[in-house]
Each structure stands twice: as structure tokens, then as C-alpha cells.
Amino acid sequence: MLAGKHVVCGVCGGIAAYKAAALVSALARKGCHVHVVMTRAATEFVAPLTFRSLSGNPVCIEMFAEPKIWKVEHVGLAEQADLTVVAPATANVLAKMATGLADDFLSTLLLAVRCPVFVAPAMNEAMFCHEATQHNLEVLRGRGVRIIGPAAGMQACGTSGVGRMSEPGEIVAALEVFLTQQGRWRGRKVLVTAGGTREPLDPVRYIGNAGSGKMGHALAEVFQESGAEVVLVTAAEREAPGGVKCVRVTTAEQMRSAVLADFADADVVVKTAAVADYRPVQAAEQKIKKTGGQEDDRLRVELVPNPDILAELGRMKEKQFLVGFAAETHDVLAHAEEKLRRKNVDMLVVNDVTQEGAGFGVDTNIVTVLCRDGSREDWPLMSKKELAERLAEVVLERLQSD
Ligand code: CTP
Secondary structure, eight states: OOOEEEEEEOOOSSSTTHHHHHHHHHHHHHHHHEEEEEEEEEEEOHHHHHHHHSSSSSOOOOEEEEEEEESSHHHHHHHHHHHEEEEEHHHHHHHHHHHHHSSSSSHHHHEEEEEEEEEEEOHHHHHHHHHHHHHHHHHHHTOEEEEOOOEEOOOSSSSSEEEEEOOOOHHHHHHHHHHHHHHHHHTTTEEEESSBOEEETTTTEOOOOOOOHHHHHHHHHHHHHHTEEEEEEEOOSSOOOTSSSSEOOOOOOHHHHHHHHHTTTEEEEEOOOOOOOOSSSSSSSSSOOOOOOTOOOOOOOOOOOOOOOHHHHHHOSSOEEEEEEEEEEHHHHHHHHHHHHHHOEEEEEEETTTSSSSSSSSEEEEEEEEEEEEEEEEEEEEEHHHHHHHHHHHHHHHHHHH
């Protein structure tokens, strides 16, 4: 899987830099074109000549060195890279990546790359556990950077704890697993809906709900990273993951049109959107004014039902694998089973939003996954990103078994 890939290896200044030599050597033996970029501090630990010899390519260190290829060098390398792996990744480089600092060749390159990025942290346990480092890792994880390790054990500073760089073999294995995963989704189209729709009452007000779009955007990101072609139809005011086709909508009717436009050739549809079930009969053209402001003042709004997009897809579907999401507050399983049948979906992910850590707005979820064949799995509390990864995995298993 790795043969022929252009892999940029960032090497930072830590004692684990010597292990990067074994990593570069292993990647080169797998047939990768390895391009090593060192920080100046890294050159204190290992001579650039080591990496040049192992990779067979020039090593980049200085931002303003005479370019070895004619293009602005960090941009040229960034465009060429299929994968980037920073090993060892020091606390310093993680902080620079999290804040977008670009003050040397490696950090500048890391801002310019568009390919998947892996980091293998290596540092003393106290530095690794420091709130700042943990925060930076969280920021990077949220941005789709994959974190390999670190392992626990004896450290060069004489203490024992978490912070040892993962072994080169483990890093190569992580890259291979990633590429295999990508291969399995390549050529498949996934349509994801996200966010809570807003149904206008007048030019400044709407009826809305608490759907935040976190789950749907996490899913879009995971499917995109897994190699699928992703269309994200979102009603959330949230940044869309890079590389997905993002269609922004506001109302349920707009969402329906956008979904139908991309449904025919979709292989998988995941509907996490919290679609408003009703909308005002007609949105007022002008702002609705208070009549008297007295206590007995009443405003009556007549609502009509919105189309049930998922149920419509359930009636139309041919090859598509349909996944619905349901947020419930009571009789959770009974409602979920009824929805699964009524909407003719293949899988329904249900959560009890009254549980702490589940539902709208939070970064975690606790769900039960029900399938058309009657199988049922209860998943424990996990981040929405982890849930998205696990869901992508079970959907793929179902697709492959069909
Ligand atoms: N859904 C949809 N269109 C609607 C309502 C819901 O596509 N008008 C989809 C949601 O995106 C979700 C699933 O149906 O994937 C379940 O949503 P939920 O709101 O739980 O279902 P409802 O049918 O609206 O049932 P309830 O009476 O519980 O609101």
C-alpha cells in the first residue's frame, strides 16, 4: 500500500530522533519516496547525512537555503506529499501546529500540506500530561491530525511514564492501516445531513431546535478521511471538513431538495440532521410587531408539517444504505424500533438525550445501534469523532456483506 507514495517525514529535536532513522529506512524499504524535513534542534541529535543516505533524497532544514528544486520548496513538497508523518513530534512542534505558527521549514510545510498528517509525540511524561500539550493534541485531533502513541515505559530522562515515541514498526503499521481503510471506501459516495433546520417566522425570527451539527460534521470528516466521496448537506453554522462537497441549507424544504439532488448515485446516506417537523404556514414578509404588550396578549402561529426526508428516501431507495439518527427522551427503544420500520432504514442510531454526555451540543454521545435484521448494539460514552469512526466501520461491514 505504501509503495510509490511520497511521504514527508518531519523529525524534531528529541532523543527519539534516532528512532526516526529506522522509520525512514522502513518506509524507503516499502518503496516510498521519503522526504525528510528536520528542525534545527533535530540536527543536534542525528546528522542530516543519516537521513539523506537512508531516504536517498536531500534533507530540508533551512527555510532560506538554496532550493534543491525550482519551486518554492515547502510548497512544492507539500503538493507532492501523499502522507506526512512527524516523528518524533515534540511539545514545541505540536504547539506550533495547533496555533498555526510557521517559523521554520517544518512548521511552514505543516501549514501548507493538504494530505493526511500523522504525529508520533515523544517527550517527558510531565510535558506530555501538561494541560497545554493535551489541549494542543485535542485541537489537532479535532482538525483531523492522527496521533500515534505515545507509549509508556522508561524514558531517556531516567523517569518512567507515558511519552515514549511509538516504535517505527507501529508507525508504519498505522500508515498501512490508514491506506487500507482509504482503499475500502474509495469509489463510494456518502451523503451526510447535519444540523438543526430553521423555519422562518418572519425576516428576523425562526423556529429552530438544538441540533448543533457536531455529529454530522464528524461523520463527514471521517468518511472523507476514509477515502469516500462525501456530500455534506448542513444546516449548522460550522466549518465544513476539508475535501467534502458542502451544501449549506436553512430550512427542511431546502434540505430535502439538496438531499434529493445527490441521492441517486449515493451508496450510503447518514441523516444526523434534526429536521424541524413543522414550519409556519407562511413566513411573514415583515417583522411581526408586538400588538399591545399586555399580559393577555397572544400570538398564534399556525404550523404545517414538513416533509419527512428520511421516510421519503426509505420509499425511493434502491442500492442506498440508509442510516437514520433519532434523539429520544422516553421509551427510547420502542420509539426507535418503530422509526426503523416506518422509515424503512437499514440502521438507526438512537440516543437518550436525557443522559449526561449524550445528544445535542456536547462532544460525546452514548448510543444504541439498531439494524433492520433485528441486531442491536449498545455503545458506551465516546467522543463524536470515535462514534463516527466506529459507525463508518460497521456500515462498511454491512456494505461488504451484501
Ligand atoms: N427526519 C427527516 N425529516 C423529518 C424528520 C426527521 O429526514 N422531517 C430524519 C432525521 O434526520 C433522523 C430521523 O428522521 O435521521 C429521525 O428523526 P426524529 O426527529 O427522531 O424522527 P421524527 O420522525 O421526527 O419523530 P419524532 O416524532 O420523534 O420527532
